[in-house]
Amino acid sequence: MLAVPLGEGNKAAVDTFASEVITTLSLEVIPYLMALLEEWDSIRDTSVMIRDSIDCFINFKxxxxxxxxxxxxxxxxxxxxxxxxxxxxxxxxxxxxxxxxxxxxxxxxx
Structure with missing residues (x-):
């Protein structure tokens, strides 16, 4: 399988990653989510999904x-x-x- 950098992923891949990452139960995903949020913050539904995932680990708000x-x-x-x-x-x-x-x-x- 060819790995694609997160920043180069398409919307569906980013949405899937953001929604499923909470199943890892690992704080190590937070920097990846923060990087994605910076890249995808202008896409409302994706941004909300990323923020919600971050909020599952830490009180992001x-x-x-x-x-x-x-x-x-x-x-x-x-x-x-x-x-x-x-x-x-x-x-x-x-x-x-x-x-x-x-x-x-x-x-x-x-």
Whole structure:
């Protein structure tokens, strides 16, 4: 069988992967789902399916890489009204006790 990179898959393949990946019960699929979400976010039904699969493993709607809720999303435009929220968010990240060389995923050390 010829392996095709996930980013080059067709919609049916991505939908199938996203809907069935939860049966693996492995957090190791999260980076693949995140990469797919970046590629397929503009296709509403596929995007929802990917997000739902991520949410089965982690509370995707409430957390991001640091474990802190980001004050916006991928499509948020930073304006004069909301930029202070982002500054506070970044300052909060800077004040966390990070270990040099440690990798984190949703606020948890790997």
């Amino acid at each position: 409430e957390h991001h890489w640091s474990g802190e809720k980001v004050p916006g999303d991928y499509h948020t435009v930073i304006t004069n009204e909301n930029y202070k929220d982002y500054v506070s968010y970044v300052k909060g990240l800077a004040n966390k006790k990070w270990e040099k060389g440690q990798k984190y995923f949703y606020g948890h050390p790997l």
